[in-house]
Amino acid sequence: MINIDDIKTYIDEKKELEKVLFYAYERFSEYDYSITIQKTSMFTKTLGMKAKQEVKAYTYHALNESVSQSSTSSNYISTFSRFYDDNEKITAYSSSKIDDLKNNKAKKNILTYDEYINTYGKLFKNKYYVKKEGTADLLNQEDKYSNNNEGILRYGISIYEINDHSYKGANIIKKGKNYLLTFILDPIVSHCFFTKQIKNTGHMTADPVFSNSEITFTLDSSFNLLSSESKDNYKVKFGLINLDISMNTINHYFTSKTDKFISNKKEVCVKIPSADETDFAGFKLVK
Numbered sequence: 591m592i593n594i595d596d597i598k599t600y601i602d603e604k605k606e607l608e609k610v611l612f613y614a615y616e617r618f619s620e621y622d623y624s625i626t627i628q629k630t631s632m633f634t635k636t637l638g639m640k641a642k643q644e645v646k647a648y649t650y651h652a653l654n655e656s657v658s659q660s661s662t663s664s665n666y667i668s669t670f671s672r673f674y675d676d677n678e679k680i681t682a683y684s685s686s687k688i689d690d691l692k693n694n695k696a697k698k699n700i701l702t703y704d705e706y707i708n709t710y711g712k713l714f715k716n717k718y719y720v721k722k723e724g725t726a727d728l729l730n731q732e733d734k735y736s737n738n739n740e741g742i743l744r745y746g747i748s749i750y751e752i753n754d755h756s757y758k759g760a761n762i763i764k765k766g767k768n769y770l771l772t773f774i775l776d777p778i779v780s781h782c783f784f785t786k787q788i789k790n791t792g793h794m795t796a797d798p799v800f801s802n803s804e805i806t807f808t809l810d811s812s813f814n815l816l817s818s819e820s821k822d823n824y825k826v827k828f829g830l831i832n833l834d835i836s837m838n839t840i841n842h843y844f845t846s847k848t849d850k851f852i853s854n855k856k857e858v859c860v861k862i863p864s865a866d867e868t869d870f871a872g873f874k875l876v877k
Contacts, residue, residue: 621845703735711783756780815843
């Protein structure tokens with residue numbers, strides 16, 4: 591664990607700022623209860639036509655159980671997926687609309703951790719360990735889940751892989767009582783898992799090509815995660831159609847020692863929804 595004196599040195603000297611983020615990740619992971627609320631806006635342009643797509647998502651860790659959900663809506667398509675992690679396997683539900691949970695119409699599937707990683711890039715655990723397997727080429731080796739806390743540490747808090755060689759520039763400034771920590775990312779490295787997720791879930795014929803990407807984290811005075819905002823621009827190909835996509839994602843982070851969370855001086859009790867429930871109380875934490 592990085593100590594607080596080192597963190598202050600990194601900030602003062604504006605060096606090794608990824609370790610400031612790791613410190614915030616570790617603090618977030620220490621809590622038995624944590625929630626990430628996410629909203630993504632995507633703007634697509636092709637053949638002179640423009641379209642907007644929105645994604646609303648959350649991840650909730652409660653003691654030894656976790657749930658992650660994502661709903662996508664646009665003028666052309668709507669999709670829904672929910673995943674439960676019981677620390678042994680992942681149970682997945684998917685459909686075109688969330689109401690299909692109520693009438694048992696959502697498709698159900700059981701995934702191993704490695705199957706989930708192979709499709710979505712990262713587990714939605716706050717932190718976990720993997721081992722590399724596959725070809726002799728390190729760049730093409732696959733993550734394999736390690737259940738003995740040995741191997742390479744991954745933070746599932748973000749789909750981006752931020753480390754000492756995955757960003758082109760970084761800065762941190764003080765704003766009021768908080769810190770703003772910004773990374774200009776190198777998508778070839780930082781987006782390796784995100785690329786896999788986009789390609790596999792979007793059924794694309796080729797990897798997306800990112801032109802630029804950056805993310806800013808807001809940390810409080812004790813370096814706890816409060817929020818993040820990321821911006822990406824990339825091109826994707828569906829068959830013979832090329833799409834230009836700009837994407838903006840905002841995350842809000844909450845932690846608690848119990849299932850009662852405080853936000854805006856308001857207490858909200860958050861339970862993991864059962865497989866036939868469509869509401870999630872955690873959304874009340876965000877204004």
